[in-house]
Amino acid sequence: MKIDPGVHLIASGRFGFDLSDPFDCNVYLFEADGGYVMFDTGAGRDPERILEVMRGDGLEPSDLRHILLTHAHSDHSGGAAALRNETGAEIWAGHATAAVVTSGDEEALSLPAARQAGVYPLDYRYHACQVDRLFEAGKTLEFKPYRVQVIATPGHSDDHVSFLVEAPGKRYLVSGDAIFFGGRIVLQHTPDCSVPKSIASIEKLGTIPFEALLPGHMAFSLNNGSRHVEAALEVIRHFGCPPTLS
Ligand SMILES: [Zn+2]
Numbered sequence: 001m002k003i004d005p006g007v008h009l010i011a012s013g014r015f016g017f018d019l020s021d022p023f024d025c026n027v028y029l030f031e032a033d034g035g036y037v038m039f040d041t042g043a044g045r046d047p048e049r050i051l052e053v054m055r056g057d058g059l060e061p062s063d064l065r066h067i068l069l070t071h072a073h074s075d076h077s078g079g080a081a082a083l084r085n086e087t088g089a090e091i092w093a094g095h096a097t098a099a100v101v102t103s104g105d106e107e108a109l110s111l112p113a114a115r116q117a118g119v120y121p122l123d124y125r126y127h128a129c130q131v132d133r134l135f136e137a138g139k140t141l142e143f144k145p146y147r148v149q150v151i152a153t154p155g156h157s158d159d160h161v162s163f164l165v166e167a168p169g170k171r172y173l174v175s176g177d178a179i180f181f182g183g184r185i186v187l188q189h190t191p192d193c194s195v196p197k198s199i200a201s202i203e204k205l206g207t208i209p210f211e212a213l214l215p216g217h218m219a220f221s222l223n224n225g226s227r228h229v230e231a232a233l234e235v236i237r238h239f240g241c242p243p244t245l246s
């Protein structure tokens with residue numbers, strides 16, 4: 001689904017637009033670097049559906065060059081192995097995310113507990129994936145015509161990063177699970193989830209100007225997207241914790 005010039009939503013699950021498998025996060029694709037750059041992968045239960053959505057948008061899957069991961073959670077990285085195999089795209093991740101994605105360590109993903117809690121079906125399995133390229137928070141990557149700043153945004157999980165995708169005239173914040181429409185966040189009973197880190201990350205995002213907010217679930221905003229960060233900051237200023245999605 002084309003959402004802006006050169007920008008597509010190619011997966012979105014039950015907490016979004018029901019475009020692909022119900023357990024998928026929102027997956028965004030930018031036309032860049034003579035092909036495509038994609039952010040996150042969905043859960044990997046139905047990667048063929050994501051390729052079908054691409055084809056429906058006139059996008060050739062073999063032109064997918066790069067897949068950047070916000071964090072390791074299964075709904076964001078579980079499709080990496082299949083999409084890498086199908087398209088030949090390189091997988092990019094931060095060091096901590098790469099360690100989990102490469103090993104496929106389900107405990108590190110809190111996946112057994114998530115299955116028991118009904119967050120994923122009992123038969124869902126994570127497919128480990130080789131990570132081809134590592135990035136550091138604070139660095140800027142070039143995928144012409146875009147510059148992509150990697151921003152450390154721990155809190156939802158300790159390995160979490162967001163991406164500021166900058167083109168002439170427009171900046172997109174790909175925020176993963178760090179901040180959502182309406183200023184919501186996702187806190188979970190997992191060992192590496194932290195309220196103080198989440199709030200510090202939102203305060204950091206509040207210092208970064210951008211127009212479009214492209215979060216990992218629910219609706220996105222194509223203009224005035226920073227109002228959602230501002231909504232969370234308004235709660236934080238009153239000594240509160242932004243409301244959680246689940
Ligand atoms: Zn997550």
